[in-house]
Amino acid sequence: xxxxxxxxxxxxxxxxxxxxxxxxxxxxxxxxxxxxxxxxxxxxxxxxxxxxxxxxxxxxxxxxxxxxxxxxxxxxxxxxxxxxxxxxxxxxxxxxxxxxxxxxxxxxxxxxxxxxxxxxxxxxxxxxxxxxxxxxxxxxxxxxxxxxxxxxxxxxxxxxxxxxxxx
Amino acid sequence: xxxxxxxxxxxxxxxxxxxxxxxxxxxxxxxxxxxxxxxxxxxxxxxxxxxxxxxxxxxxxxxxxxxxxxxxxxxxxxxxxxxxxxxxxxxxxxxxxxxxxxxxxxxxxxxxxxxxxxxxxxxxxxxxxxxxxxxxxxxxxxxxxxxxxxxxxxxxxxxxxxxxxxx
DNA sequence: TTCTGTGCAAACGCTTTGCACGACT
DNA sequence: AGTCGTGCAAAGCGTTTGCACAGAA
Numbered sequence: 001x002x003x004x005x006x007x008x009x010x011x012x013x014x015x016x017x018x019x020x021x022x023x024x025x026x027x028x029x030x031x032x033x034x035x036x037x038x039x040x041x042x043x044x045x046x047x048x049x050x051x052x053x054x055x056x057x058x059x060x061x062x063x064x065x066x067x068x069x070x071x072x073x074x075x076x077x078x079x080x081x082x083x084x085x086x087x088x089x090x091x092x093x094x095x096x097x098x099x100x101x102x103x104x105x106x107x108x109x110x111x112x113x114x115x116x117x118x119x120x121x122x123x124x125x126x127x128x129x130x131x132x133x134x135x136x137x138x139x140x141x142x143x144x145x146x147x148x149x150x151x152x153x154x155x156x157x158x159x160x161x162x163x164x165x166x167x
Numbered sequence: 168x169x170x171x172x173x174x175x176x177x178x179x180x181x182x183x184x185x186x187x188x189x190x191x192x193x194x195x196x197x198x199x200x201x202x203x204x205x206x207x208x209x210x211x212x213x214x215x216x217x218x219x220x221x222x223x224x225x226x227x228x229x230x231x232x233x234x235x236x237x238x239x240x241x242x243x244x245x246x247x248x249x250x251x252x253x254x255x256x257x258x259x260x261x262x263x264x265x266x267x268x269x270x271x272x273x274x275x276x277x278x279x280x281x282x283x284x285x286x287x288x289x290x291x292x293x294x295x296x297x298x299x300x301x302x303x304x305x306x307x308x309x310x311x312x313x314x315x316x317x318x319x320x321x322x323x324x325x326x327x328x329x330x331x332x333x334x
Numbered sequence: 335t336t337c338t339g340t341g342c343a344a345a346c347g348c349t350t351t352g353c354a355c356g357a358c359t
Numbered sequence: 360a361g362t363c364g365t366g367c368a369a370a371g372c373g374t375t376t377g378c379a380c381a382g383a384a
Binding site for chain 2: 114116117130141142143144145146147152153155156157158
């Protein structure tokens, strides 16, 4: 397999492992797979969880900023390494929001996002909204859609109304 | 409007203007909108058209390389500026393929892409395949899906078969 | 004690930008 | 002639990497 130089992390393999609900479970999971449990990994994972609870997708940079507030000694490189590591482990999904990578823990129920081009807000879209599409694709082309975390562009109801009134 | 620093070009506004079929039409269109017709713009546009004819999405870097073969004096910065310029004019669409921006002239019939995570190949998907989804979204959430050039991840029929046999 | 993971610093790839010159209108 | 677009060079941003040390096993 040719070593892709960049974007090697864009397609999280995700082995279907689900998000542990407590930090302890993270520790168990890491140890169980022969990885070490470090302060940094716990901290980064907590930051992601907090972000997810707030319905936010965090970019690597954002994670770094949040982590730094409490733990200024943790390096940017560690954040990136840890995020990619989680991604490979399937603990975290990565998506592309407006050309920027964003991360979110797996295990929050499968969903996608609707990104409004006007106001920039994102709506959560339940994953099964795409099942019809997936079925059709499979039937017609044999392509097995594996869309775990899409970000679909468009215009939200609110902005659409606003646009109509202006027109 | 707050000046977004980066990714300001990620969301091509696209005013619905269609691709001219000859270089002359490009010239007319540019002049018509009060822009200058330059050698560089014509060359870049031709490169994109050639790429599109070959069914390829070209990254800025690829466009640069192709252009450079014939016109080594044209600078990388010009390529980027010109691509963004075309994008703003709605002559070109931009999509995000595996974390890389790719460009394609508008006016090739509206379509999306299915990107196989295994072999990396892309299949073209007719745009109306998403119309059911768009309708459902509009009805349920009021969100007006405006997906002109999505790249959907998954596994192509060929790779799916190969995976089954291994399993 | 061993060896993985980290901090540090530097490099990387892609993209944008400031400036002065060149060329389209 | 006026001004937009370009080449050049440098910087920017997000991200990765080499190396030596720290700390989990």
